[in-house]
Amino acid sequence: MTDLLLDKVSFSYPDGTKALEDFSLSVRTGERVAIVGQNGAGKTTAVKLMNGLLKPTSGTVLVGDWDTRRYSTAQVSKKVGYVFQNPDDQIFHNDVESEVRFGPKNMKFDVKRVDELTRWAMDICGIAGFAEENPYNLPYSERKFVTIASVLAMDSDIIILDEPTAGQDKIGLKILGHLLDTLEQKGKTVITITHDMEFVTDYFQRIIVMATRQLVADDQANKIFYDAEILEKSMLKPPAVAQMAKMLDFPDGILSKQQLINAILQQRTGH
Numbered sequence: 001m002t003d004l005l006l007d008k009v010s011f012s013y014p015d016g017t018k019a020l021e022d023f024s025l026s027v028r029t030g031e032r033v034a035i036v037g038q039n040g041a042g043k044t045t046a047v048k049l050m051n052g053l054l055k056p057t058s059g060t061v062l063v064g065d066w067d068t069r070r071y072s073t074a075q076v077s078k079k080v081g082y083v084f085q086n087p088d089d090q091i092f093h094n095d096v097e098s099e100v101r102f103g104p105k106n107m108k109f110d111v112k113r114v115d116e117l118t119r120w121a122m123d124i125c126g127i128a129g130f131a132e133e134n135p136y137n138l139p140y141s142e143r144k145f146v147t148i149a150s151v152l153a154m155d156s157d158i159i160i161l162d163e164p165t166a167g168q169d170k171i172g173l174k175i176l177g178h179l180l181d182t183l184e185q186k187g188k189t190v191i192t193i194t195h196d197m198e199f200v201t202d203y204f205q206r207i208i209v210m211a212t213r214q215l216v217a218d219d220q221a222n223k224i225f226y227d228a229e230i231l232e233k234s235m236l237k238p239p240a241v242a243q244m245a246k247m248l249d250f251p252d253g254i255l256s257k258q259q260l261i262n263a264i265l266q267q268r269t270g271h
């Protein structure tokens with residue numbers, strides 16, 4: 001069980017850029033959370049603080065009962081796996097299987113567990129067919145799945161995905177959705193940064209909205225995408241279904257196509 005807590009955290013980069021101000025967030029074990037917000041809002045900085053890549057300038061980050069300031073990045077990253085935004089920052093082996101195998105091997109798991117985790121992670125990410133391929137011969141979307149598999153194979157309690165939806169087609173998004181459901185069944189905590197609001201409404205209940213270094217909202221999608229103040233502050237564009245429901249003057253909260261169809265049918269039949 002590893003809960004996550006950021007308590008009044010501020011962070012400035014060495015060049016003086018303030019990236020996070022008085023940011024607090026608590027995530028319970030097994031939760032699935034999306035972080036959204038405009039470019040430069042501080043999302044990546046927040047998640048790098050969660051896995052110990054960055055240490056707070058002020059405030060506290062707790063991973064379970066570990067204060068990240070007292071532990072090395074290598075130690076924290078065993079509990080909090082982080083998939084980088086850009087896969088090319090993470091890949092350094094010449095074939096996919098070695099890349100995925102490296103993490104669990106480095107964790108000193110026994111050979112059987114390394115084999116099982118490597119196979120499982122490649123299967124669930126849809127890359128088992130490319131095991132011997134050089135990752136750099138694969139397209140961006142599949143390289144991203146190689147990095148996701150590399151982190152999943154380490155079996156950490158908390159998994160952070162930084163923009164996994166970028167460059168993904170419908171099949172890639174389906175694989176990601178299935179992966180989120182499987183991780184939830186395994187009791188893993190998953191925190192996902194994404195700019196894809198349809199993906200957010202399809203797969204997440206709890207949404208963290210960030211803007212200009214701060215938390216703007218921490219609520220359910222059906223509240224956030226109908227709250228004019230939150231949308232204005234964060235410059236978020238609601239998913240198409242919510243925009244349409246708003247234009248048609250339907251009650252707030254509609255997010256899925258089926259809910260929209262039901263509302264249209266109800267209006268036409270009068271009940």
Ligand SMILES: Nc1ncnc2c1ncn2[C@@H]1O[C@H](COP(=O)(O)OP(=O)(O)OP(=O)(O)O)[C@@H](O)[C@H]1O
Pocket residue numbers: 013014015017018019037038039040041042043044045046
């Ligand atoms: N290494 C760095 N040195 C200095 N400033 C940085 C560094 N990395 C990020 N920043 C700045 O910190 C602020 C927050 O950046 P961050 O990457 O956390 O935002 P983000 O919400 O993840 O944005 P995006 O959606 O574009 O990835 C921005 O002003 C950014 O320019």
